[in-house]
Amino acid sequence: DTEVTQTPKHLVMGMTNKKSLKCEQHMGHRAMYWYKQKAKKPPELMFVYSYEKLSINESVPSRFSPECPNSSLLNLHLHALQPEDSALYLCASSQARLGIYNEQFFGPGTRLTVL
Amino acid sequence: AQKVTQAQTEISVVEKEDVTLDCVYETRDTTYYLFWYKQPPSGELVFLIRRNSFDEQNEISGRYSWNFQKSTSSFNFTITASQVVDSAVYFCAHYGGATNKLIFGTGTLLAVQP
Numbered sequence: 001d002t003e004v005t006q007t008p009k010h011l012v013m014g015m016t017n018k019k020s021l022k023c024e025q026h027m028g029h030r031a032m033y034w035y036k037q038k039a040k041k042p043p044e045l046m047f048v049y050s051y052e053k054l055s056i057n058e059s060v061p062s063r064f065s066p067e068c069p070n071s072s073l074l075n076l077h078l079h080a081l082q083p084e085d086s087a088l089y090l091c092a093s094s095q096a097r098l099g100i101y102n103e104q105f106f107g108p109g110t111r112l113t114v115l
Numbered sequence: 116a117q118k119v120t121q122a123q124t125e126i127s128v129v130e131k132e133d134v135t136l137d138c139v140y141e142t143r144d145t146t147y148y149l150f151w152y153k154q155p156p157s158g159e160l161v162f163l164i165r166r167n168s169f170d171e172q173n174e175i176s177g178r179y180s181w182n183f184q185k186s187t188s189s190f191n192f193t194i195t196a197s198q199v200v201d202s203a204v205y206f207c208a209h210y211g212g213a214t215n216k217l218i219f220g221t222g223t224l225l226a227v228q229p
Binding site: 040041042043045048056058088090092101103104105106107108109111 | 148150152157158159160161162165206210215216217219220221222
């Protein structure tokens with residue numbers, strides 16, 4: 001199994017809602033990532049988990065809360081979002097080997113619309 | 116600073132034409148990696164190639180080829196005999212220890228017309 005899956009594919013939410021994005025991989029990867037991609041822009045890194053621990057937070061607002069319950073799962077909890085948070089949210093995973101950078105495998109993304 | 120520049124915002128070609136996508140990078144890392152990803156309209160980023168800074172050998176994979184030149188800090192991507200299925204946004208990206216993250220260029224939208 002060489003894929004990263006993300007649910008839901010599409011999500012529409014109001015500014016007062018609480019929702020979660022889910023990401024799963026079964027490639028044995030121990031590094032997982034969340035990216036945000038606005039229309040016609042490149043992906044921007046939000047968070048990195050390495051061995052289930054948060055290793056990078058790119059100064060993301062606290063209304064985005066990541067969680068890595070185990071080595072295969074990555075969640076992104078959303079609360080009190082703003083319309084400008086509407087974007088494609090991409091999850092990725094890679095092997096985590098010290099001193100070597102490994103290619104990231106991306107999921108299909110969740111298209112989020114905040115009303 | 117680490118930076119990846121893809122000067123071509125959009126390219127339109129007719130099927131079977133060859134097309135080259137340009138990528139120029141700036142880095143202060145001595146060891147780094149360069150990547151190309153394809154993003155079709157469905158949204159998923161598809162990994163195409165990884166190159167490390169010590170390996171300037173050009174690579175060919177089917178209709179795809181890559182030309183890495185450290186002297187000009189370029190990592191260009193050529194599609195030979197383009198097909199409609201090649202239509203997508205293509206991102207060049209850099210990874211190095213100075214930032215410890217993947218830095219993407221702004222992408223090139225390739226439209227292949229039948």
